[in-house]
Amino acid sequence: MLMKCNSVPLDVSSHDIFPRLQPHFHSWIKLYGSTFLYWMSTKPQLVVADVELIKEIFTNKQGTFGKAKFEGILKKFVGDGSVFQQGHKWLKLRKVADHVFHAQSLKEMFPAMVEKVEAMLKTWKSYEGKEIEVYEEFKHLSLEIISNSVFGSDHTTGKHIFDMLDKIAYISFLSYGKIRNPIIDKIFRSSEEIEADKILDELFESFIRIIKQREEKVKTGQSDNYGADFLGSLLEGHLNADENARISIHEIIEECKTFYFAGHKTVTSLLSWSLYLLAIHTDWQEKARNEVAEFLGQENPTTENISKLKAVGMIINETLRLYPPFPVLQREVTRKTRLGKLNIPAGTEVIIATLAVHHNSEVWGEDAHLFKPERFAEGVSKATRDSMMSFLSFGYGLRKCVGFNFAYMEVKIALAMILQRYRLTVSPNYTHSPVAIFVLRPGNGVQIMLHPL
Template sequence: MIVYITICVCLFFLLVLIWFINKVWWTPVRIQSRMRSQGIKGPSHKFIHGSTKDILNMKNETMRSPMELSHQIYPRVSPHVYSWIKLYGKNFLMWYGLEAQLVVTEPQLIKEILSDKHRAYPKREPREYTKKLLGNGLVTAQGEKWFKQRKLANHAFHAETLKSMIPDMIASAEMMLDRWRDNEGQEIDVYQEFKILTLEAISRTAFGSSYLEGENIFNMLTKLTFFISKNEYRVRIPVIGKLVKTHDDIESHKTEQDIRDSIIKIIKKRESNVMTGEVESYGSDLLGVLMQAYHNVDETLKISLDDLIDECKTFYIAGHETTASLLTWTVLLLAIHNDWQDKARNEVLQLFGQQSPNADNISRLKIMSMIINESLRLYPPVVLILRKVKKEVKLGKFVIPADVDITIPTLAVHHDPQIWGEEFHLFKPERFAGGVANATNNNMAAFIPFGLGPRTCVGFNYAIMEAKIALSMILQQYKFTLSPTYVHSPASIITLRPQHGLQVLLHAL
């Protein structure tokens, strides 16, 4: 009996050893060799950690001190991609621990990946902390589940529905401007202001509530984003990493549960209003559409409570983060380039006078559209788009093996001198005078601030509309200049944001 147990234990440890050698050594060697044979090189895989230590060291070095006031932010925000493209070419292989990541920056290949007609490049499974933040919502879901969720979201953000959201967006902007009247001629951190504005707007338009009701959820979601940032390049040792829980693991799990409880309260409140007859239906906003699906008797249309909660989390975080980022960097650009601020203001005053924007005249803001597009090019809200190769696939002239992650660095594409010219780092909204197609020479994958293809961000029209409304109302009342205290330090924490805020001086007109 003892001999039998000894043999079993030895076999078990032998199998574990074989698995470990295959996972930790042979698989990286095999993938690296296969990619090199096709001309795709990159930094060598390092035991367990892959490229993560090198990436973290480069990022820490660039973030150690602020940069000069320049729009050439690519080497600072993505220093590893910037450096390795120079060494290895436009497409290269790097490693997140044991996971191979193919970095792709050629627009033709990007178009092929994001168009994904044959579902060869699904979304990558989110890492642990990101999953706590977004769950299995629209951003992370796959297959039929994603299709159902996308259909619901499309309904909630339909063009006609967007028009009905304009009064709430205006009311949110008016609340912000009311606060600003006490700060005229003084310094104000517009990044913090825009976070409040966009949360107020998404709370009103998508959830039928207010900033105060959503503030607690927002604060907890923000807490989770910093857990993600802190652990972004922390590689877990296989098996052991699953068993040992860190302080961040425990805290993030508790925060996730608290967010869930808070969202359920909002759902129960809406259900109670319907049951008591206070309102006739769940409503046509995002929450209402999701709750109708949750209570649907048709199983093919029904969503679970978990799905409902995950969608709420997704739109709480995505609905304000991207727009806050867009507004912040656009104000920075206009504060620096006063000539374009004046052009935008003149257009607004000619179209609206001192009246609030409306659905018809918002679409006529041509100069504003050019400015916003150039802001999105220089400072895209999301700096990475992630996909996965599900099974071996041919990409352009390359054959990519299964289970390789694909990383598309937005900044690398938006700041490519071969696409945008030698003045790629300069603020030149006139690039977009003839529209995006003309600016990119009909190469749509060269401009991807909201992605491309079937998984283009469903809320991008919402974000653009809210940004145009807020900027128009600001320009009607204020001229703004950059404060001497502003420190230029762009950082990517879920979205691209100013590390130390954006301080401007307000001058009432």
């Protein structure tokens, strides 16, 4: 079903992507309703697209719906960081992340984000009046920005580390979907696995080098702390006298991998889809540009004026609804439980069907497949009857995305600065082929025509 759907591009202005990206879920929901079970090789997977049941899962406080674990190269790539942890280990890592990505720290990161967008836009001058492929542009931009906030002053080494992670991402992509035999896999390692392990050894060495350099600076009095960036805060945790709260080097490395994955591919996807949608829906492009002109003029964004961009915020929310970077969220049932009327055995994987909910006309209305940012005019909480559970782009509850304010800020800055300079239309070379490999992204990039204002 997937191969058939993916073989033809969609109409360039169609946002009806659910039947294309998840044709099996689309037809099974029609046949069996919004909750059904199927087998993924030897694993039972319960798909849940019912908002009431999703609420039960997210608000469960007993840890019954734990984080699903990845295996093989995928685990090596996405890491073993806080996203996949539970209990005490999760809490100590989450505390560090909450501290680094809270409102005050974000204000400090703001000028660096503006600077990186400005640098990108300088290179766009050579594309004026021509076509530019923005997915690759945004990949570099978001890598620069997340690398800067995680590694701060060690930004160049950080970038090298993220380049290595990019290689592992590619290797994981190559091995993704291959049927594995657990017995044979234990005896023979695949060439991808050998390559991934080589890169991981190199990564480990790079991290140890940075950590040693920072420790040395503190020891010799050149610095009185380990750095105000995310790595610095993790290092503080590594040297914590309380053994229970201490963060190991392995955990630091896994957490940096997590942030690379979580904070880079997601934002690239959101930025790319936002620009595509603005280029298609020129009425909203004009609205957003007028708003930017009113509050920013030709000035660079500041933390004060960016918060006034209401229409830009609505456009971002509508982009996240139609093209959520994570089309599903996964959980694993840790002990026998009840969900609605169902008895569920331990070990069942639960798939929260974000894309299905976001495109459900019973939840969002008959116009669910249309781009209508006005639905967010009163904010997310008033967009539908039960928006907090129907708008799942950043998850919900205790495990809600730690970087969601960071992501909004980065995307708002980039869109505002682009709108100040360019009118955008879609290039005739663009083919609308969304794909979901880890993250929902454009299959052949997003080709945009840049018209200087």
